[in-house]
Amino acid sequence: MATVWATTTEIIFEYTGLSATAFFTILAMMLVTYKVVCSMFLSPDDFVPVKKQSLNLGDMTEEELRAYNGSDSEKPLLMAIRGQIYDVSTSKMFYGPGSSYAMFAGRDASRALALLSFKPEDINGNLEGLGDAELQILLDWECKFMEKYDRVGQLVLKKTLT
Ligand code: HEM
Structure with missing residues (x-):
């Protein structure tokens, strides 16, 4: 040794x-x-991609959507365009309580967006009487939302019991 x-x-x-x-x-x-x-x-073996769990809230009435206007901080911030509901929680600076566009949160804002209006009577999903140019503006908003936010459900007039 x-x-x-x-x-x-x-x-x-x-x-x-x-x-x-x-x-x-x-x-x-x-x-x-x-x-x-x-x-x-x-x-590379340790790398496990974190899958973003996107919400699926399914069918919702306009009445139910109102609850997602930021007044309850536990709930996501939602907004609808043409009946499609988007999770806009990442843009609290736009839609959160007291922000510039807070009036759109918890609402279908299609008409207001098409008309570029902030009038309370325009903040709804009624597209009646809108012209081509206004519908084009709405489409542009819709494309922006589809790109930027997750779609989490759709508006229905009434819930059907399953
Ligand atoms: C005086 C005219 C206006 C000015 C200077 C203005 C300015 C802006 C700016 C700087 C942003 C942030 C853009 C970004 O960072 O992506 C924004 C966002 C936005 N604006 Fe306006 N805006 C005006 C009028 C309007 C009108 C008339 C509407 C609709 C009725 C509107 C709806 C919105 C919405 C919904 C967003 C947020 C979009 C998102 O979620 O990314 N704005 N605006």
Whole structure:
């Protein structure tokens, strides 16, 4: 055993110019450094994509939609266009209580958006009497919403019991 150690020491010194103790100390430090650096990175196997759980609230009446206007901070902030309900919770700065467009939250704002109106009597889903240009404006809003927000349900006149 002693001869093996003596030979090893000799070989190490011959190749590195270091004593065996210094050599093994440096080796151990390199190993620790390697392990520490490795632990700073995620391996591809550790990467589990977080799937965003999108809401599905299904059918909702206009009456029910009103409850999602930001007055209850536990509930998502919803808004509808042409009967399709979108989760606009990420835009509290637009639709949250006291914000510029808070009057649209919890509502189908199709008519108001088409007419670029803030009048309370226009904040509804009635498209009657709108011209082509106004319907085009509404379509542009709808495209923006489809791109930006999750659709979480649709408005129905009455809930059908299942
Ligand atoms: C004085 C005229 C107006 C000005 C200067 C104005 C300005 C703005 C600005 C700067 C934004 C933020 C845009 C962004 O960051 O994406 C915005 C968003 C918005 N505006 Fe206006 N706006 C005006 C009139 C209107 C009118 C008449 C309506 C509809 C009746 C309207 C509805 C909206 C809505 C719904 C959003 C939020 C869109 C989203 O959810 O991303 N705005 N507006």
